[in-house]
Amino acid sequence: MTAQAIEVFAPAKINLTLHVTGQRADGYHLLDSLVMFADVGDRVTVARASEMSLRVTGPMAAGVPDDARNLCWKAAEAFGEPVAITLDKHLPAAAGIGGGSSDAAAVLRGMEQLFGRPSGVHLPDLGADVPVCMLAHAARMQGIGEEVRPLDMAPFHAVLVNPGVEVSTPAVFRVLGRRDNAPMTSMAETDVPLMALDWIARQRNDLQPPAIMVKPVIAEVLDALAALEGARLARMSGSGATCFALFDTRAAADGAATTLSSARPDWWVRPATLR
Numbered sequence: 594m595t596a597q598a599i600e601v602f603a604p605a606k607i608n609l610t611l612h613v614t615g616q617r618a619d620g621y622h623l624l625d626s627l628v629m630f631a632d633v634g635d636r637v638t639v640a641r642a643s644e645m646s647l648r649v650t651g652p653m654a655a656g657v658p659d660d661a662r663n664l665c666w667k668a669a670e671a672f673g674e675p676v677a678i679t680l681d682k683h684l685p686a687a688a689g690i691g692g693g694s695s696d697a698a699a700v701l702r703g704m705e706q707l708f709g710r711p712s713g714v715h716l717p718d719l720g721a722d723v724p725v726c727m728l729a730h731a732a733r734m735q736g737i738g739e740e741v742r743p744l745d746m747a748p749f750h751a752v753l754v755n756p757g758v759e760v761s762t763p764a765v766f767r768v769l770g771r772r773d774n775a776p777m778t779s780m781a782e783t784d785v786p787l788m789a790l791d792w793i794a795r796q797r798n799d800l801q802p803p804a805i806m807v808k809p810v811i812a813e814v815l816d817a818l819a820a821l822e823g824a825r826l827a828r829m830s831g832s833g834a835t836c837f838a839l840f841d842t843r844a845a846a847d848g849a850a851t852t853l854s855s856a857r858p859d860w861w862v863r864p865a866t867l868r
């Protein structure tokens with residue numbers, strides 16, 4: 594019996610750290626990043642079809658392309674079979690949480706199941722974040738994103754906030770000052786959750802200062818997150834504008850998200866568990 598349609602969850606990608614350690618001759622930057630995935634995300638459904646199609650639904654569908662510009666479409670084309678895709682969009686776009694990349698990885702995972710073969714796609718060609726999104730598990734990401742090593746991390750509890758401004762990743766890299774920053778320090782302690790949190794606090798997101806230059810509201814988001822009861826650390830993810838704060842328990846994250854949602858109903862605020 595052949596499966597008719599496969600639904601796959603496309604989790605938000607969170608860069609808990611993001612060190613920019615160099616730049617290649619082609620302009621792409623070398624990264625060193627601790628990446629985890631949230632229980633908040635998009636939903637992708639793929640079904641066999643005679644020709645490619647894409648329908649974008651959900652609360653965050655506005656403005657998301659529903660044609661060959663969408664990374665879901667590009668992923669299916671790279672796989673090499675026509676499919677009917679439904680993308681139920683819950684994540685803000687151009688937000689530093691890998692929405693398009695995670696959707697593309699979900700399409701590939703769904704198609705691998707549907708057609709019973711590995712995708713064979715060279716993942717970095719679809720985007721620097723696609724290899725780690727294909728893993729969808731805590732990982733250290735290096736190179737320009739193509740070197741991905743899974744990590745055995747305890748889950749973290751977080752609040753995610755996006756202030757509703759789109760940020761262009763190339764624009765943030767353009768105003769980045771130094772490109773040869775130090776990599777992450779030794780990760781030997783990361784299997785102990787609270788020590789891991791202290792370790793994360795000692796690392797950086799090198800794109801945070803340039804992103805604040807491009808969109809100053811990010812500094813306001815970070816201040817609001819740091820002021821929440823129980824917040825242990827506030828930082829930006831990817832090239833922004835989404836930021837996160839980490840909490841000791843899910844209940845603390847849930848309570849903080851409720852407080853911030855009522856204070857800033859215009860912001861996208863979600864409690865999340867990161868794995």
Ligand SMILES: C[C@](O)(CO)[C@H](O)COP(=O)(O)OP(=O)(O)OC[C@H]1O[C@@H](n2ccc(N)nc2=O)[C@H](O)[C@@H]1O
Binds near residue numbers: 623626
């Ligand atoms: C910054 C991160 O969000 C960290 O996870 C990602 O590396 C960005 O991943 P992505 O959106 O999948 O990136 P891509 O679509 O491949 O690249 C978008 C643009 O970001 C810049 N870019 C991206 C990745 C990288 N390692 N160096 C770069 O300089 C390039 O200007 C590139 O044209």
Ligand SMILES: Nc1ncnc2c1ncn2[C@@H]1O[C@H](COP(=O)(O)OP(=O)(O)OP(=O)(O)O)[C@@H](O)[C@H]1O
Binds near residue numbers: 657662663691760762
């Ligand atoms: N499936 C998709 N979902 C959202 N945007 C998409 C998708 N496919 C293509 N796009 C286009 O890509 C742009 C960047 O959106 P995306 O959400 O992938 O970026 P991002 O969150 O900045 O990713 P990253 O964290 O990898 O930098 C959007 O402005 C949109 O036009």
